[in-house]
Amino acid sequence: xxxxxxxxxxxxxxxxxxxxxxxxxxxxxxxxxxxxxxxxxxxxxxxxxxxxxxxxxxxxxxxxxxxxxxxxxxxxxxxxxxxxxxxxxxxxxxxxxxxxxxxxxxxxxxxxxxxxxxxxxxxxxxxxxxxxxxxxxxxxxxxxxx
Amino acid sequence: xxxxxxxxxxxxxxxxxxxxxxxxxxxxxxxxxxxxxxxxxxxxxxxxxxxxxxxxxxxxxxxxxxxxxxxxxxxxxxxxxxxxxxxxxxxxxxxxxxxxxxxxxxxxxxxxxxxxxxxxxxxxxxxxxxxxxxxxxxxxxxxxxxxxxxxxxxxxxxxxxxxxxxxxxxxxxxxxxxxxxxxxxxxxxxxxxxxxxxxxxxxxxxxxxxxxxxxxxxxxxxxxxxxxxxxxxxxxxxxxxxxxxxxxxxxxxxxxxxxxxxxxxxxxxxxxxxxxxxxxxxxxxxxxxxxxxxxxxxxxxxxxxxxxxxxxxxxxxxxxxxxxxxxxxxxxxxxxxxxxxxxxxxxxxxxxxxx
Ligand code: HEM
Ligand code: FES
Numbered sequence: 001x002x003x004x005x006x007x008x009x010x011x012x013x014x015x016x017x018x019x020x021x022x023x024x025x026x027x028x029x030x031x032x033x034x035x036x037x038x039x040x041x042x043x044x045x046x047x048x049x050x051x052x053x054x055x056x057x058x059x060x061x062x063x064x065x066x067x068x069x070x071x072x073x074x075x076x077x078x079x080x081x082x083x084x085x086x087x088x089x090x091x092x093x094x095x096x097x098x099x100x101x102x103x104x105x106x107x108x109x110x111x112x113x114x115x116x117x118x119x120x121x122x123x124x125x126x127x128x129x130x131x132x133x134x135x136x137x138x139x140x141x142x143x144x145x146x
Numbered sequence: 147x148x149x150x151x152x153x154x155x156x157x158x159x160x161x162x163x164x165x166x167x168x169x170x171x172x173x174x175x176x177x178x179x180x181x182x183x184x185x186x187x188x189x190x191x192x193x194x195x196x197x198x199x200x201x202x203x204x205x206x207x208x209x210x211x212x213x214x215x216x217x218x219x220x221x222x223x224x225x226x227x228x229x230x231x232x233x234x235x236x237x238x239x240x241x242x243x244x245x246x247x248x249x250x251x252x253x254x255x256x257x258x259x260x261x262x263x264x265x266x267x268x269x270x271x272x273x274x275x276x277x278x279x280x281x282x283x284x285x286x287x288x289x290x291x292x293x294x295x296x297x298x299x300x301x302x303x304x305x306x307x308x309x310x311x312x313x314x315x316x317x318x319x320x321x322x323x324x325x326x327x328x329x330x331x332x333x334x335x336x337x338x339x340x341x342x343x344x345x346x347x348x349x350x351x352x353x354x355x356x357x358x359x360x361x362x363x364x365x366x367x368x369x370x371x372x373x374x375x376x377x378x379x380x381x382x383x384x385x386x387x388x389x390x391x392x393x394x395x396x397x398x399x400x401x402x403x404x405x406x407x408x409x410x411x412x413x414x415x416x417x418x419x420x421x422x423x424x425x426x427x428x429x430x431x432x433x434x435x436x437x438x439x440x441x442x443x444x445x446x447x448x449x450x451x452x453x454x455x456x457x458x459x460x461x462x463x464x465x466x467x468x469x470x471x472x473x474x475x476x477x478x479x480x481x482x483x484x485x486x487x488x489x490x491x492x493x494x495x496x497x498x499x500x501x
Binding site: 034038066067086091107 | 296297300311314315317319320321325414415416417418420421440445447
């Protein structure tokens with residue numbers, strides 16, 4: 001074997017070894033940094049309290065699974081339940097009793113009580129929950145589940 | 147003293163270093179004042195490391211402990227309020243001086259050959275400083291910082307393809323939670339300081355090796371017209387005096403304009419009005435707000451992000467793009483570009499605070 005090819009062979013071996021060695025560090029570290037997916041804790045239905053807990057024209061924010069949801073009792077005593085996460089940039093919305101709308105304070109996004117985005121930056125409506133009443137209590141659940 | 151020097155000399159040949167230091171000189175001309183900005187930034191970083199390490203001793207990351215521990219620091223720990231105030235004020239001044247330093251080297255064309263790498267390393271330092279600010283903002287776990295972080299990370303999530311991945315990587319999950327806080331804490335007190343110190347070291351070594359740059363007009367002057375002052379002690383003493391003044395200003399700010407701790411973050415309470423990022427992100431935040439929800443077929447947010455990414459890359463690559471500077475000439479275009487950028491940043495920042 002001549003010197004040249006031997007040198008080349010050794011260089012390749014060394015270079016390859018170095019790359020493999022780097023890979024053996026970078027791969028596990030980069031996997032480590034990605035958080036594991038935890039299963040969604042999505043309750044089938046959530047007890048949000050008694051009808052009498054809600055005053056006319058008021059709202060309450062509850063935790064549905066991992067995300068906040070907003071339950072509104074409007075002026076006509078009709079109940080509405082929506083996801084409380086603004087579709088714009090994730091802020092938690094609130095009920096404005098004077099205008100009877102859902103308002104996001106972050107960038108002045110406004111939704112109606114059906115969750116439709118009616119003004120401001122939000123690009124999509126809020127998702128509605130299904131509402132059930134049992135023994136004077138209110139339960140909310142995902143639309144598509146019931 | 148002489149004995150000590152002789153002892154060291156015998157073992158380490160330190161006269162090489164002291165000879166180098168004695169020869170170090172600083173050009174004297176109308177632009178000499180700008181040379182202090184980098185030094186002030188360095189001083190502020192040292193303050194951050196010092197006060198940051200003190201804060202670590204009492205700070206406890208976690209959704210149920212972070213806010214309480216900062217409250218404990220400012221109400222119970224002796225001089226805890228002072229340490230936190232200095233850390234917060236100096237953080238803000240740090241970013242301010244970094245921007246000032248960056249623009250001063252930009253307008254004096256100091257990025258031109260042979261100092262391209264100094265400019266690139268400086269840009270990395272600025273990005274990391276913004277990372278320090280963004281991650282530190284969340285640590286007190288108050289309402290304002292909680293929602294600002296939600297919004298800030300959500301913006302990163304708007305990038306198609308990698309957005310979701312980046313968002314989960316930053317938040318350590320799908321939502322801003324205690325896990326995000328742990329992650330930001332690790333980034334803030336370990337990852338960034340380690341990398342920052344390394345790059346800062348490179349930045350400083352390159353400056354020592356190459357010496358101070360002067361703008362093109364000065365460089366072209368005949369040798370007898372160029373003036374210098376020795377770095378030791380003349381310039382170093384001036385540096386030191388300015389550091390003392392800066393420290394005093396910080397102490398005054400800390401005492402007379404304390405930062406509020408605010409209300410503890412509660413994921414189940416609605417976002418309060420007046421959610422805003424720290425002032426140095428305001429111009430970007432305000433721009434995103436002004437872009438309509440949809441422009442043609444792309445989402446407004448995305449358009450804004452792409453524009454800023456593009457702008458950032460252009461700014462980063464200015465040593466390559468400004469061909470004139472290499473020939474020792476001032477490019478009118480790039481000077482105008484810099485001025486336009488400053489005006490844009492100032493106008494949008496003020497606008498952001500007005501509405
Ligand atoms: C080695 C360096 C650093 C360490 C160890 C450190 C450590 C800490 C700790 C423990 C906190 C939480 C306590 C608190 O919120 O008051 C904090 C907060 C913070 N840090 Fe740092 N930090 C360092 C550097 C920096 C730098 C360079 C900046 C510059 C931009 C910065 C900006 C902030 C900000 C804005 C806060 C929030 C202050 C507040 O509202 O209380 N930190 N840091
Ligand atoms: S996050 Fe709700 S309007 Fe922007």
